[in-house]
Amino acid sequence: MQDSSLGLMQFHDHHQQYLYGSSASPYLPHHHGFIHTNEDHPCTGKDVPELPEPATVGIVGQMEEASGARGDGGVPVEERKDAGMRVEEEEAEEEDAHGMRMIALLMECAVAMSVGNLADANGALLELSQMASPYAPSCGERLVAYFARAMAARLMSSWVGVCAPLQLAPPACTAIHAAFRAFYNVAPFARSAYLACNQAILEAFRGKRLVHVVDLDIVPGGALQWLSLLPALAARPGGPPVLRVTGFGVSASALHDAGNQLAALASKLGIPFEFYAVAKRPGDVVDAVTDLPSRRPGEAVAVHWLRHALYDAAGDDDVTMRLMRWLEPKVLTLVEQERGPAGGDGGQFLDRFVSALHHYSAVFDVLGAARPADEDASRHLVENGVLGREIGNVLAVAGPARSGRERFGSWQEELARNGFLRASGGGRAQLLAGACPAALGYTVADDHGGTVRLGWKGTPLYAVSTWTWCAPPHARA
Helix, strand or coil: CCCHHHHCEEEEECCCEEEECCCCCCCCCCCCCCCCCCCCCCCCCCCCCCCCCCCCCCHHHHHHHHHHHHCCCCCCHHHHHHHHHHHHHHHHHHHHHHHHHHHHHHHHHHHHHHCCCHHHHHHHHHHHHCCCCCCCCCHHHHHHHHHHHHHHHHHHHHHHCCCCCCCCCCCCHHHHHHHHHHHHHHCCHHHHHHHHHHHHHHHHHCCCCEEEEEECCCCCCCCHHHHHHHHHHHCCCCCCCEEEEEEECCCHHHHHHHHHHHHHHHHHHCCCEEEEEECCCHHHCCCHHHHCCCCCCCCEEEEEEECCCCCCCCCCHHHHHHHHHHHCCCEEEEEEECCCHHHHCCCCHHHHHHHHHHHHHHHHHHHHHHCCCCCCHHHHHHHHHHHHHHHHHHHHCCCHHHHCCCCCCCHHHHHHHCCEEECCCCCHHHHHHCCCCHHHCEEEEECCCCEEEEEECCEEEEEEEEEEECCCHHHCC
16 A cells, blocks of 8 residues: 555745645746847847748649630640749749848858958848848748847847846746747657657666656746656556656746646656756756755656757856766756757857858758748747747857856767766667658667767757766765
8 A cells, every 4th residue: 555645745946845735736926037038129130041942832733723714715825834934933033042142141240240340240130131031931031030130139239348248138938938839849859859868767767666857947848848757657567656856947937837737747647746946057056955855765866958048047067067966867868959069059159150050940941841831820939939039049149258158068078077978879769760750851860879869851950868877976076
């Protein structure tokens, strides 16, 4: 018979503790936040298009159909067909020329900005502002519009003389969560990354009675990832484990919402459950013993980190690494964007610009293929609320001269340097192949060293790596 004390839902933060059943719903309205690009004030700027998808597909067929219906003996069908094809070709040439001009202007602006020539950068942005719209039917033009907005923000901060570090308003966590959930539904990358990470965590927890998941930033996805993990834990042979989840995040209210959802599901599934909310970034932890729950003997710990550029979710990289080492996880799952060194957030501006352009042009192409309708609301929510925000932070804020700190060149290299070993992929690439079908253009690559890369038409976009702590206990930082 199960101990009755295990059926009690517990909810903690590092200042207070809440006890409640499935009907309780504690809520903290106070929230904190960091890097945020103000999207309420549109900026002009330039963007780099993936050249537009032809908008005239089907025109010739429609003309032939209409002609056949009239049967008026007018212009011969072949001549009408040739005229339609010429119109289509002319429109395509105009779109190509428009796209090439936008690319050229965007590159001119980036080069001028990289050498401090703000006047020329401004001239290019003024022209781009008349050419690109975030509501255009072309993926490339929409991409250019968001890059132009980011470049304009950088230009303004350079002119005004605002420099390292930029103080930005807290992110609107509710808006970020809604946009990220749309991204989860529209494109398969977040779903696939969650699937791979949960599979690695389930393997690490096999046979363990006491398990602890530490999410280093729970705000973007909320409880989304862990709502799919709990049923798998409940279905384990021998019964579910005693589950503890600790969530870090810049919004206390978002943390409590996630905790409530998980507690309610755990109650339904009969999983003994505790949730700890730590309303700060992992890089702001001064004393892990004070901020985190005490370690239970025999407890298996899994650390998860979805790295993104929506805002500064980590804080100081060295402090974050110390926290990871202190936790001594049985498994650490790391999801990163493939945007070059430091996730594309460090180094010189021009290198960061080129890496971001390469990465986001492919992601915009994915969204355009998944939701081709000109006015798809979900796609626009993702482009504006996720990708546009990230582009703004990468170009207008990131970099040691503006963020005020140096970033790790490569988190994977730093993990290997700090006592972590790569864990085997365990066939996760095959598992993800079904979620990212090659027939639609997605690519899944396994480097056979614990990292699976998700991409689009051969371009790697996201990397999922798994690690395990192997240093002796006395090496804890």
